[in-house]
Amino acid sequence: MQHPNAHFLAQPWLASLQRWTRQEDGFRVPTLDDTVAAMDAAGVQTGVLSAWHGPQGALISNEEVAQCLAAHPDRFIGLASVDLYRPMQAVRELRRCVTELGFSGLRIVPWLWGLPPDDRRYYPLYAECVALGVPFCTQVGHTGPLLSSEPGRPIPHLEHVALDFPELTIVGGHVGAPWTQEVISLAHKFPNVYLDTSAYKMKRLPPDFVSFLRDGGARKVLFGSNYPMLSPADCLEGWEDLALSEADAARVLRGNAEAVFGLSGAV
DSSP states (O other), X not given: OOOOOHHHHTOGGGHHHHHHTTOTTOXXXXXXXXXXXXXXXXXXXXXXXXXXXXXXXXXXXXXXXHHHHHHOTTTEEEEBOXXXXXXXXXXXXXXXXXHTSOOOOEEOOHHHHTOOTTSGGGHHHHHHHHHHTOOEXXXXXXXXXXXXXXXXXIIIIIHHHHHHOTTOOEEEESTTTTSHHHHHHHHHHXXXXXXXXXXXXXXXXXXXXXXXXXXXXXXGEEOOOOTTTXXXXXXXXXXXXXXXXXXXXXXXXXXXXXXXXXXXXXX
């Protein structure tokens, strides 16, 4: 999820998401209280807030995310985002975010850069993630925004990363559609590759992803929302219809996030 500012929500590539979510008049800029209230409405204790950085600069800065964490340290953890075009500066900023600001990982959105995750500019950051003991979070699959989907292909791009960095924990968001089987195969193949359900309501998950969840895949899946485009409560629509066991439900809603991000008490 993200706690967006007006600059982020004014980006022209969000137009397609506005149509899909029937918010053609534009997304309203939420207050931090709004964001917490949206979590409360769905019974979410801990939200993972992402910074956003692209070629045009910071869209949601690391400092803005840090302010949210400082205001509600019991409700949020942070994911840093950095400038891929300045690799040494990016490594130092990631290190600062984790060691000084208390962030819990790195998130880069490939379609925003037009660079797949096996591009050489990511690689110093992967090494730093391993050294810091934090995960790399990214997007897999097609892009909702009006930009190319190619950087989100799981195979070969994300597979190359998992092969080159077997110690790196990777979280692929947005279930990988239309290449869902590709991303499922990576979660099966690599112990440190996880998936999250962000940007999908449970009732709209692809059938092959639902089958994966019911057949052992719940150990590798984290619940996500993509707030404010979709609220956590919206994304839980159809949860009961998945008919997961109590243990698997706890893994998807809490346990896997605890393992990946070092959380305590997330729902």
